[in-house]
Amino acid sequence: MSELTRAHGAGALGTPPGTSGHPHTDVPPPIDPTSTETQPLDVVVVTGLSGAGKNSAGRVLEDLGWFVVDNLPPALLLPMVELGARGDVRRFAAVVDVRSRAFSSDLQEAIRILAEAGHRPRVVYVHARDEVLVRRYESVRREHPLQGSGTLIDGISTERALLTGIAGEADLWVDTSDLNVHQLRATLENAFAREGQTPPLTATVLSFGFKYGLPLDADLVVDARFLPNPHWLPELRPHTGQDPDVRDYVLSQEAAAPFLDRYTDVLRLLIPGYRREGKRYLTLAVGCTGGKHRSVAIAEEFARRLSADGIDVAVQHRDLGRE
Template sequence: MSAEPQEGAGPQRDVVPPVDPTGTETAPLDVVVVTGLSGSGKNTAGRVLEDLGFYVVDNLPPALLQPMVELGARGDLRRFAAIVDVRSRAFSSDLQESIEALASAGHRPRVLYVHARDEVLVRRYESNRREHPLQGSGRLADGIAAERALLTGIAGDADLWVDTSDLNVHQLRATLENAFAREGHAPPLTATVLSFGFKYGLPLDADLVVDARFLPNPHWVPELRPRTGQDPAVRDFVLGQDDAGPFVDRYLDVLRLLLPGYRREGKRYLTLAVGCTGGKHRSVAIAEEFARRLAADGVQAVAQHRDLGRE
């Protein structure tokens, strides 16, 4: 994803929501706090939320989060999003306290944590010739490391992690729309089935990892080698193996056991990572099949392919 690390240029409103000065009761708001690493795409995420009907404020100090939400709740807002990051100094503990206060007041705060790999962040900053907000007189890598350390607490409490390292803006939009476009107080669990190649490393945000390397590799079939797991011939080859059907069936049985428990525990987002050697054939076909079968079971499921085309 080619996200610009211009964290000050994101969505913002200059006109505050209309307020009834005589009102004392506030209705609960759907609140999304967008935070994460500088240069990871928080402003792009904010623009997507704005398109989904959220009132979005950029670079909001944590201390102003609750007053802004209460102000909006007294008006006609029902969906509010704030981009909060290290530009507000010493923000981490203040942000966690503000989120807890919102929940205690009856609002529905969720934290969206946007991040990317270090080498991706470095490349984005170098391409835009901008300075990291925590870089100071040191190196860019020092600023990124300091920010990761500062964000440890809030990252662990996030409701949704989005790694934009290998996402373009359209894939990021699809991910956020899948997570936030629904109305209602209790959104259903959303599943992302992510194919990947083990030789490129495990996805950092995977909740469950499935290894498809036990299946015969289409790479060794000359007519299938240049194709991908989205090609019908490769898909039929992978899913037509004797072990493939029972494997998918039994793992779906495991998921059907897990998903109700995840919902009871308040988990709303699940990333199921399916890996093969290079992320081109087996994992792609299996991930597509998992997503299709989960959708047939009524789960909000989308297939994404991290390493497709990477070779």
Template sequence: MTGRAEHPAHPGGIEVAIVSGLSGAGRSTAAKVLEDLGWFVVDNLPPELIETMVDLGARSSGQVTRIAVVMDVRSRAFTHDLGAVIKELDARGHRPRVLFLDASDAVLIRRFEANRRSHPLQGDGRLSDGIRAERELLAPLHDQADLVVDTSARSVHQLRAAIEAAFGDAAVDVGHSVTVVSFGYKHGLPPDADLVVDMRFLPNPHWIPELREHDGREDVVRDYVLSQEGAEEFLDRYLELLRLVGAGYRREGKRYLTVAVGCTGGKHRSVAVAEELARRMSGEDGVSVTVSHRDVGRE
């Protein structure tokens, strides 16, 4: 590979999204969202042709400014070649990012069975064997991804919102994209969380009959949760911690942060606090914030 001196940066550069992940985890949905956002989407372009495609875009007089390349295990060599390609694109003044779509084995199996499809690596073996083989093949790409989105508990609308926050027009001008997700510990930890915080130190509205059927998005629950001793102090201190962590992530080139807020069932305390954290962070300069509630309605 040649260095930066031989490849001066293109004015403005090209936004490059390399979209990969496990079969059944949402690659096709991600590609459609990017297309709707105005990205030029190419399916399974060989790694050695990505630079050529991006250079053509750079010479298009501004007609093509965002290119998304969707890649899967059909391009088996790409996990070995992609690191060099990304480094070269960066050296040429472009802005490459890797989006990896993930999901649990159990969820992937359910999705394949619901669609009556076989896994591309299954062969004569079991569906779980194909998923395991693909996960091993894609592990290096998962590890170097800028953004990993676990779709196990996300609806199509929630996946769209996450991609729009990271790759839409609003994301271009921000320094950091933060997703705040509430969850219930009884349903398991969100596997794509960078930070996890536990709200079970606050009284549980579940035990108050007039609050039980409401959730933390409603004023009656939110006001109760946020008025409890320690809630306001927690929010102030945790926001300071998030500023510190966010600044460090940006210095390390990590633009995406997923903050998980948990309580027992994911309905009251975690939801109210997640909403309030998102509201406060939305006022921070250079930060794009989305909030989702994974387990509301699961009880």
């Protein structure tokens, strides 16, 4: 059983979500029945693939002080937000599941209407690889909500197709395939735990190993395999890119400094453009063969440089420890 399932049991990140039909927060906000005006709210819509961890993401947001409602149909999104705005809610989050064949277009329209009403909606799209979803469903012996008379993978494929539209417009993609609950919490805290004051752009620098697959939620992918591999040096092989001896070896290579300088210049060109276009989250993935030496050292250096430029940066090492 995965750490995700062990940590939370039923309804955890590794478990397909159920339908509770009630908010995480037990006490609803007080309502002024005489008020007809509503204040703009920060709104987060958590959606994505069944079994990928939407409900776990909702629980994290609740712990961060958001008023969270489970399994809200898209048509009720604006009424619930306005209801909260008439009370003392200022940060509202809804976990939205597939309900109908028109789900994606319904949700996209609901988000558009929210924005036109003056609210500040953001979409978090939670997903995972097919084989991971299959394993999670099989571990709890449940059917996929769109499986019908077909197979489990049929249901996953149908849902993935239905979510294509909203996935393409999401502000933040969270791939939980290789995340445990603590890493999921860290990802969402980095994005939302700022008393409602989200910075213009938050960068995540992620190291990975190509032999374990590309990270699906990366905006930019950098290949560090052109540098000599410390794996072939017996004295460096047991260490990682976080250790000074490996870091110094990688960064001292002749091509390392020009590469870092030029790609940092590219990031300095891209980031203002991303901000102008309203993009709030950037994931830069740095890969090497196994995700242990070169990619880790280069990712840490990119993070240091971006932080020095005033960018809010989080560093993750997806495959560190897998070898």
